[in-house]
Amino acid sequence: MTAAFALRDATARLAAAGVPDPARDARLLLAHALGIAPDRVLLALQDPLPATAAARFDAALAARAQRQPVSQITGQRLFWGRSFRVTADVLDPRPETETLIAAALQRPFARVLDLGTGSGAILLTLLAERPEATGLAVDLSPAALDVARTNAESLGLAERATFQQSDWLANVAGQFDLIVSNPPYIAAAEMADLSPEVRDWEPHLALTPGGDGLEAYRTIAAQAPAHLGPDGQLMVEIGPQQGQAVAELFAAAGLHTARILQDFDGRDRVVAAKRRI
Numbered sequence: 001m002t003a004a005f006a007l008r009d010a011t012a013r014l015a016a017a018g019v020p021d022p023a024r025d026a027r028l029l030l031a032h033a034l035g036i037a038p039d040r041v042l043l044a045l046q047d048p049l050p051a052t053a054a055a056r057f058d059a060a061l062a063a064r065a066q067r068q069p070v071s072q073i074t075g076q077r078l079f080w081g082r083s084f085r086v087t088a089d090v091l092d093p094r095p096e097t098e099t100l101i102a103a104a105l106q107r108p109f110a111r112v113l114d115l116g117t118g119s120g121a122i123l124l125t126l127l128a129e130r131p132e133a134t135g136l137a138v139d140l141s142p143a144a145l146d147v148a149r150t151n152a153e154s155l156g157l158a159e160r161a162t163f164q165q166s167d168w169l170a171n172v173a174g175q176f177d178l179i180v181s182n183p184p185y186i187a188a189a190e191m192a193d194l195s196p197e198v199r200d201w202e203p204h205l206a207l208t209p210g211g212d213g214l215e216a217y218r219t220i221a222a223q224a225p226a227h228l229g230p231d232g233q234l235m236v237e238i239g240p241q242q243g244q245a246v247a248e249l250f251a252a253a254g255l256h257t258a259r260i261l262q263d264f265d266g267r268d269r270v271v272a273a274k275r276r277i
């Protein structure tokens with residue numbers, strides 16, 4: 001069987017399973033099965049599909065038909081131009097989180113704290129972009145910390161990144177120029193509306209703190225100011241409807257000049273505030 005025939009079959013199989021963009025995902029999974037970059041698939045289409053690749057493709061399609069995200073099947077996600085290992089223990093880094101990266105890189109920093117690091121995408125990107133900086137990443141999940149450590153190794157950043165299990169800042173010591181976080185922020189009532197890819201496959205600890213979705217911001221607002229150095233900045237990702245509420249939490253915690261920043265689609269996505277000096 002040629003790869004082209006297998007790809008046509010695969011697209012129909014994913015479409016029948018209700019996968020939203022079956023042709024794109026079939027192509028990505030074929031590339032994964034062949035061990036080639038997605039932009040090389042076209043060149044391989046007229047070749048026969050080797051038996052090992054066919055078996056790999058079949059397993060990947062079966063997983064995708066169960067609505068497992070492509071990134072978990074391939075084990076990779078590109079974020080800010082770098083490849084991160086992704087497993088079912090971590091949030092799949094989202095393009096909108098690049099808004100937080102862009103905002104953080106507007107200012108100098110030497111010491112960074114990333115709260116709820118997951119795959120390590122935020123801390124490791126910031127360290128890669130600022131070769132003099134060092135950082136601490138915390139997460140409640142030991143399995144997520146293992147993934148983040150693997151990413152630090154593969155990106156050559158392990159010497160500048162430390163990882164620690166902590167319930168937000170409970171086990172954190174020291175002061176930082178920059179504290180960043182993309183905490184779980186989906187309200188409990190919104191969980192049922194998520195796509196199966198997110199609701200059934202991503203860790204719930206990464207998605208929701210329960211209740212109104214603001215609990216992590218309350219804790220971070222209460223705990224972070226004591227760990228901000230002079231002129232230190234706190235920056236968090238938010239859901240598009242949460243800007244005002246989070247800015248008010250930060251102001252009530254004694255932080256000032258809270259700004260709400262938009263993502264590439266014009267939605268509120270980041271709240272940034274400074275320590276009052």
Ligand SMILES: C[S@@+](CC[C@H](N)C(=O)[O-])C[C@H]1O[C@@H](n2cnc3c(N)ncnc32)[C@H](O)[C@@H]1O
Nearest residue numbers: 091093116117118139140167168182183184206
């Ligand atoms: C939305 S994910 C963000 C992951 C990653 N920073 C990113 O942006 O792709 C939230 C992360 O917070 C972690 N988390 C949830 N509750 C926590 C807590 N109480 N203390 C520390 N981390 C927590 C989760 O395990 C998860 O890795």
